[in-house]
Amino acid sequence: MTRTITALLTLLSLTVWADDRIPIISDTDFVMPPHDDSMALMLALQSPELEILGITTVAGNESLERATSDVLRMLEIANQPGIPVHVGADMPLVHARSDFAVRNYGKWYSDEPPPMPPGGFAKKKAETESAVSFIVRTVMANPGEVTILAIGPLTNIAQAIRAEPKFAASVKQLVIMGGAVALLPEGAGNITPNAEFNFWVDPEAAYVTLRSGIPIELSPLNVSRKSALTLDWYQKLVAVDNPLTALLEETLGKRFEDEPDRSWFMYDQIAVASLIDPSLVTSEALYVDVNIDHGVSYGVSVGGREIWPGAEGAAKMNVQYDLDWPRFIEMFIDRVQRPVP
Numbered sequence: 001m002t003r004t005i006t007a008l009l010t011l012l013s014l015t016v017w018a019d020d021r022i023p024i025i026s027d028t029d030f031v032m033p034p035h036d037d038s039m040a041l042m043l044a045l046q047s048p049e050l051e052i053l054g055i056t057t058v059a060g061n062e063s064l065e066r067a068t069s070d071v072l073r074m075l076e077i078a079n080q081p082g083i084p085v086h087v088g089a090d091m092p093l094v095h096a097r098s099d100f101a102v103r104n105y106g107k108w109y110s111d112e113p114p115p116m117p118p119g120g121f122a123k124k125k126a127e128t129e130s131a132v133s134f135i136v137r138t139v140m141a142n143p144g145e146v147t148i149l150a151i152g153p154l155t156n157i158a159q160a161i162r163a164e165p166k167f168a169a170s171v172k173q174l175v176i177m178g179g180a181v182a183l184l185p186e187g188a189g190n191i192t193p194n195a196e197f198n199f200w201v202d203p204e205a206a207y208v209t210l211r212s213g214i215p216i217e218l219s220p221l222n223v224s225r226k227s228a229l230t231l232d233w234y235q236k237l238v239a240v241d242n243p244l245t246a247l248l249e250e251t252l253g254k255r256f257e258d259e260p261d262r263s264w265f266m267y268d269q270i271a272v273a274s275l276i277d278p279s280l281v282t283s284e285a286l287y288v289d290v291n292i293d294h295g296v297s298y299g300v301s302v303g304g305r306e307i308w309p310g311a312e313g314a315a316k317m318n319v320q321y322d323l324d325w326p327r328f329i330e331m332f333i334d335r336v337q338r339p340v341p
């Protein structure tokens with residue numbers, strides 16, 4: 001009898017667990033490790049709190065073709081080939097490729113074919129439906145249910161907002177890695193003196209997205225800079241062998257061989273972690289807007305406690321600025337080390 005009740009309770013708790021999963025779409029300028037998008041996806045794939053409905057790719061860190069090729073391969077390595085991948089924007093809404101962009105960051109929207117990912121090109125193919133169509137269709141079929149994890153330039157998200165007037169009101173939440181807020185500590189930029197890379201790649205898309213009315217959790221550089229993936233943590237991470245840690249050894253491991261004293265910031269990984277366990281980060285509600293004047297502050301995000309002249313219409317959002325680093329990195333290591341299905 002007791003055994004029956006225990007079995008029933010186990011069954012019930014499993015049912016509750018399945019219903020409690022947070023359905024997400026991950027929008028990503030994906031590149032294999034040591035890039036942050038791939039480690040963020042590892043964390044999401046290995047976390048039972050999240051249900052990944054689909055992955056959409058966007059140009060950013062590297063070209064759209066590379067983002068798509070690498071993420072398809074990553075899903076094979078993680079043995080999750082059933083998750084659909086939809087191809088998104090190959091360039092920002094407005095601003096053109098510049099010598100500055102090419103010189104300083106990657107080969108975004110280049111015409112070069114993508115390099116072969118670790119283990120070879122994936123057999124898995126991307127879906128024929130576009131990223132924007134998939135995002136809009138999935139959100140509108142489940143109004144108020146879907147969280148979007150946006151960890152690249154916001155081009156696809158802005159296009160979705162513009163494609164369907166009821167879209168913004170139908171998204172449950174948007175978790176964005178992007179921006180840098182000077183009002184809070186560690187708020188300098190990382191691509192221009194004050195602009196963060198994702199917002200700088202597509203400032204107009206960031207402007208449209210932040211002003212859309214979608215509830216936003218913003219994970220800017222302020223909180224990224226509270227992380228420090230050092231050789232010691234890396235060695236703990238790869239101490240357990242599975243296909244994900246093997247990939248990290250092959251990629252990030254080589255970088256640590258070359259630069260053993262280097263410490264890596266974790267960006268997109270924190271955005272994912274904050275969705276799984278919001279107590280890992282400290283946030284303040286601020287109005288945040290993005291500069292879209294084509295001058296020295298192009299793409300800069302500005303946060304304020306009150307609306308200021310020029311920011312009329314800006315939205316208030318949760319802005320992360322501090323991180324419980326030990327608890328975060330221990331969770332990250334635990335999740336990545338779990339058996340791959």
Ligand SMILES: [Ca+2]
Nearest residue numbers: 029037151152
């Ligand atoms: Ca990213």
